[in-house]
Amino acid sequence: MIRAASAAIRRRLRQGRESPFHRLASRARCYHLRRVSGSNLYASLSSLLAAAVAAAIGISVYLRDRSRLQFSRFFAFCLSLCLFHLARFFAGLPSLPRSQWVADTLSLLLPLMADRFLSGFFPAAGPAPGRNPLQGPLLGVLLVLQVIALVFPQLADEPWWVVVDISIMTYVVGGLFFAVMRMWRAARAAEGTAAGPRLRYLFYAALIALALGQPGIPVIGPIATAVYLYFMAQTLTRERLLDLPEILARIASMTLLVITVTAVYAALVLWVPWTFAGEPMLLVFNTLLASFAVLVLIDPLRTELDRRLESWLFHDRTILRALLDRLRRRLVNLIDPDEMVRVVMNTLRGSERVTRASLFLLDRQGSALRLRGHTGAPTPPSSLDLATRRPLLERMRQSGPLLRDVLERQRERANNELKAELDECLDTFAEVGASLALPIRGLAGEQLEGGPPRLHLLGVLFVDDERLLEPFSREEVELFEGVVAQAAVMIENSTVYEQRKERDRLAALGEMAAGLAHEIRNPLGAIKGAVQVVEPGLQNADPTTREFLGVIVEEVERLNRVVTQFLTYSRPFTGQMGPVVLGEVVVTTLRLLDEDARGRVTVTQAANLPPVRGDAEALRQVLLNLLRNAFDALAGQSPPGRVFVSLGLRRHGLGSGDAVTLTVRDNGPGFAPGALANLFVPFHTTKAAGTGLGLPISQRIVENHRGLIEVSAPEGGGAQFTIVLPVYAQPRAEAPT
DSSP states (O other), rough: OOOHHHHEEEEHHHHHHOOHHHHHHHHHHHHHHHHHHHHOHHHEEEEEEEEHHHHHHHHHEEEEEEOHHHHHHHHHHHHHHHHHHHHHHHHTTTTHHHHHHHHHHHHHHHHHHHHHHHHHGGGGSSSOOOOTTTTTHHHHHHHHHHHHHOOOOGGGGGGGHHHHHHHHHHHHHHHHHHHHHHHHHHHHTTTSTTTTHHHHHHHHHHHHHHHHHHHTTTHHHHHHHHHHHHHHHHHHHOOTTHHHHHHHHHHHHHHHHHHHHHHHHHHHTTTHHHSSSSSHHHHHHHHHHHHHHHHHHHHHHHHHHHHHHHHHHOOHOOOOOOOHHHHHHTTTOOOOHHHHHHHHHHHHSSSSSSSEEEEEOOOOOSSSSEEEEESSSSSOOOOOETTTHHHHHHHHHOOOOOOHHHHHHHHHHHHHHHHHHHHHHHHHHHHHHHHHEEEEEEESSSTTTTTTTOOOEEEEEEEOOOTTSOOOOOHHHHHHHHHHHHHHHHHHHHHHHHHHHHHHHHHHHHHHHHHHHHHHHHHHHHHHHHHHHHHHGGSSSSHHHHHHHHHHHHHHHHHHHHHHHHHHHSOOOOOOOEEEEEEHHHHHHHTTSSSHHHEEEEEOOTTTTOOEOOOOOHHHHHHHHHHHHHHTTTTTTTSSEEEEEEEEEEEEEEEEEEEEEEEEEEEEEEEETTOOTTTTTOOOSSSOOOOOOOHHHHHHHHHTOEEEEEEEETTTOOOOOEEEEEOOOOOOOOOOO
């Protein structure tokens, strides 16, 4: 039908029956019919490619997150482009003459869909550029004209109808250009913010796609449209400004790789039909040879192209990569955490990409991250408490590195509850002075059988470049991740090394203590035995002599207790670990007290407490020691003081896991000034008959249970000791076979 209309126009032109205006309009109409006829096979195939790519990209983005309005708008935009290019493909088939009308009608929707989609990138806080007031009326008029052309198809053969075709093209191109220029005005309005450069990148990409994606460019137009949609899909899913050059570099690398591989394949295959016509086996052989060559070349070729593009386009990253690679290799040979902190800080201080950095490591109690080194001003806080900083630290433990600008964008879309949590995270970023937080994570001690490995925080590295709004790209974040991963390995190796050294030291100390105990106990036993033999014969002796004999016996028994406790302190822990219910430990320990002491103890316990991992006998020893210390502190008090024992659950009490707490509090006189600093020092005691080993032994037992002892002075007076023990990790139940 289109070919017949074009031929009729040419006949009228040859016959000279048209006015000059009609001749000009007829020639334009004839050119337009030839342009949209779809006779070009390559143009039709490229339109089919653009339709398939638009559908695939739109569906993939929509299924990624259906709740986001911007994703839905992008899906609608991709769907309209898919239908438009699909109609243009079918317009090349002679059996479907109405396809060109469908393509022209669908093209009228493209400016509206593009404008709605691109306006979603405008900052919500800034002024939005004005919409085109003529778009609605023009769209309505052109749609009416298209309906008239469908009802009266003979009008399309009239010379003056070319004006309608030109109007449709002008409306589509002009509407798309207006939508692109709205983005440029929005970029100028957002100057000085992170959104400004991002909008400029998007404007340039849209302008290039609009210039190359015209239907008048048969093959390049649909391909440019497909590339632009891929770029916008990556922009939606990767919202950072620094990701846009990465996407462009990836597209450039992919394009060069495709061109190079195509050239190699064509050079090895296409010469056969020209030179050896009628030799199909040679063609098959060369096809196999070309496929093998492409498979061998593609990986090193991709690597080389990526390396070249990175060195040309991202020179700073190349320098940073070399710097961090050297740092990672140097950390392999370190075993001391202090030396590791010094090396990391010196390296970052000497780089040109980091202006502020701070490194926090987990303390021995596992309750806080302590500042071990920093560079830049101002000085960050000395510690980050795991409980009060839980939102940020828990996110890092689960998800890995966090970027400040990503959290800011998440906050803009979050509900009230999540917004409060993100505010806490951003407050920590501001207090530390960082734009990137890199967790140093290690494997937790207790793993679920058959389950994924559980990670816990060993430390955090905070870095920032104050000169930029978004300092580090995702590829640079991956470089930093390699450094903190090596730091985690070094810290775990250091912990194992220190534990082995401590075990060897205790083993040597135990052997020495056993020898000393043998050498001391024998004379003590002889002295005590001699006194007990002599004592009955001195019944008539003077009181002073009998008193001295009693002193000798008491001192011998005291020395024997000291030797026994010293052996206990120096001997490595050999308890049998398993699930322990602390409530039962409290009950059995109270039975060891006399009736008067039991009556002065008040026990409170939270409901449904989980078991802890430990040795029940060792925990009874710790609790009994704390109770005896409490009663010693209450001695001589009138009226008699009381001891309060309470059991509770602390969420995220030890690093990333929950913990059960056992608190022993008394209402006695409390601690003397300066006593808290020496509570757990061996042989330091404030009791007249004390050995100074009770609390150090208790602390060692608790640490062997991977717990900690907290000491505080309550507001109401007295002393308070809190034992924090990790919850027992229940093994995963096996599925029935």
